[in-house]
Each structure stands twice: as structure tokens, then as C-alpha cells.
Amino acid sequence: MLDMPVMLLLVIIFALVFDFINGFHDTANAIATPVSTRAISPKVAILGSAFLNFCGALLGTGVAKTIGGDIVKSASMVNANVLVAALIAAILWNLITWWYGIPSSSSHALIGGLVGAVAAASGFGALSLAGIEKIFLSLIASPLIALVSGYLIMLALLWIFGRFAPSVLNRSFNKMQILSAAVMAFSHGSNDAQKAMGIITLALLSGGFIETFEVPTWVMFVCASSMALGTAAGGKKIIKTMGTNIFRMSPINGFAADLGAAMVISLATFFHLPVSTTHVISGSIMGVGSAKRVTAVRWTVAQNMLMAWVLTIPLSAAVGVLIYKVTLYL
Secondary structure, three states: OOOHHHHHHHHHHHHHHHHHHHHHHOHHHHHHHHHHOOOOOHHHHHHHHHHHHHHHHOOOOHHHHHHHHOOEOOHHHOOHHHHHHHHHHHHHHHHHHHHOOOOOOHHHHHHHHHHHHHHHHHOHHHEOHHHHHHHHHHHHHHHHHHHHHHHHHHHHHHHHHOOOOHHHHHHHHHHHHHHHHHHHHHHHHHHHHHHHHHHHHHHHHHOOOOOOOOOOHHHHHHHHHHHHHHHHHOOHHHHHHHHHHOOOOOHHHHHHHHHHHHHHHHHHHHOOOOOOHHHHHHHHHHHHHHHHOHHHOOHHHHHHHHHHHHHHHHHHHHHHHHHHHHHOOO
């Protein structure tokens, strides 16, 4: 077996790779709506989103502490092999879903991989069921809340601005949509980048390199940078799915979807809860589309996305188990 410093280095490398892939996989979460409505060019949107992802990632470490402290009962029950296996499982799932243009959840993949690897290494007794239950509830409830918020925001906008001509609304909300997408990008970074921070900090704690679960500044910086670089790399396949395949959006629809999603993600980050930004923005888009007209939503696309979401945790957990077994021979 490889010695601890080497394995710790592998954890850091794979965590940053996961963060990078998370960035380009989830670029669509923040910019799909303004790109699809042509409020902003894809290149400008991607670069702006990368910068705001970086800024949001430096906002705090509450979500990182939830990921690193609420899934496993004690840091002593995990080691670098477990964390490497969890990260590889999450990375593989992200790459597969990205290749097929499926907006699945990086958060689900990471949590599933971690649960599988920990169970394989130390048994289910090492898992904190209360903490996992809290995380699962936040992952399940957040897209439903986003769907309702997107629906209500869209209804309110229609009630306030419904008397204006569509051409006037499109011109006005083109600019407003850029603002809402910026808020969405910032909130995405504030929640998603902290997940890799939590894994690296857990590895440092379990290896005895730090004494308490406090995310070092350098960990915050490298994770924020990795996600920003990944975001800058793009993710155009998923942008198409999110921006046009669920339903055809106008600028006012995109504004409502981004605003509803950003509110839910920001609230979750405030309460230190990890959520799937992919699920949240998808739910918000569906809510906005339903407010316009229920039949406007392509529910077959939503069904395919839901299937991927349901399968993510068990499949990534199974991969986590297999990868952990392989690491024992390294």
C-alpha cells in the first residue's frame, strides 16, 4: 500500500479534478438560461460565470464542514484510500453523464461514492445516519422548493408585467437576466466548491495533519481556482439540455428561473446544507415553464433527467466500493 503522504497527495489531486469537472459539468446551471435566450454570448457568459464561481467559493466553509463531518461518525474511520475511491467514483459518473449531455448531480455522485467507499472500508456502522438523512433531505427537498419558487416568481412577473408587449419585455429582461445569472453563478460557487474542500479537510484531519475540522485557507483557494478553471472550460452539451430542451425560454422566463434557483441555493448555503445546483436550476426551470403552460415543459426530458438523478447515488456508491477494493492493492 502507498504511504500516507502519497495517498494524501492523491486525495488532493482527485478532489481538484472533481472540482474542475464539477465546474465544466455544471457551467450550464448558471448560464444556460441567458445563453439560450441570447441575452449574452456563450464565451462572455462562461468567463463571467468562472469569475463569480471563484468569488462565491471563498464565501464560507459551512457546507464543507457538513460534507466532511456529517457523513462519517469520526475522521478516524476513514483514510486516504476511502476518499480516493469516493472521488474516482464521482469523477467517473460526472464524465459519463457529461459525455451524454445529462445534467446529473455532482453532489449526489460524491455523496454516493463516499457512502459506498466508507461502507466497504469500515461497514455501515461508520456512517452517521442522522447526518446522511439531513443531507439527503436537503438534496430531495431543494429541487421541489425550487420548482415552487420558480412557478410563483413567474406568476408574479406575469401578473406585474403581463400587460406589456412581448418585445418590450424581452428588451427589458435581457439585461435583468444577466444580473440574475450572475447571482446564480455566485451562489453555485458558494455551495458546490465547498464539497471538495470538505473532502480534502477530512483527509488532512484523518491523517493527523490538522487537529480540528477547520478548512485551511490554501484549501479554499485551490478548490475555488479549480472550479473556476473548470467552469471556464465550458460544458456546452448540458447548456443545450438545460437551456432549450426542457422548454423554450424567453428572457423573462430565464430571469425567473435563475432568481428562483439562486434563492434556494443561497438559503441552503446559509444553513450549511449541500444541494445539487443542477437539480435546483432544473426544478426552477420546470416551475417557470409550468407557470407559462404545463404543456410547455418537455416532461419526457425531465423524466430522463429524473432517472439519472435516481440512479446516481446507488451507482456511484457501487463504483466507490469497487474502487476502494482496488486501492487496497496499491
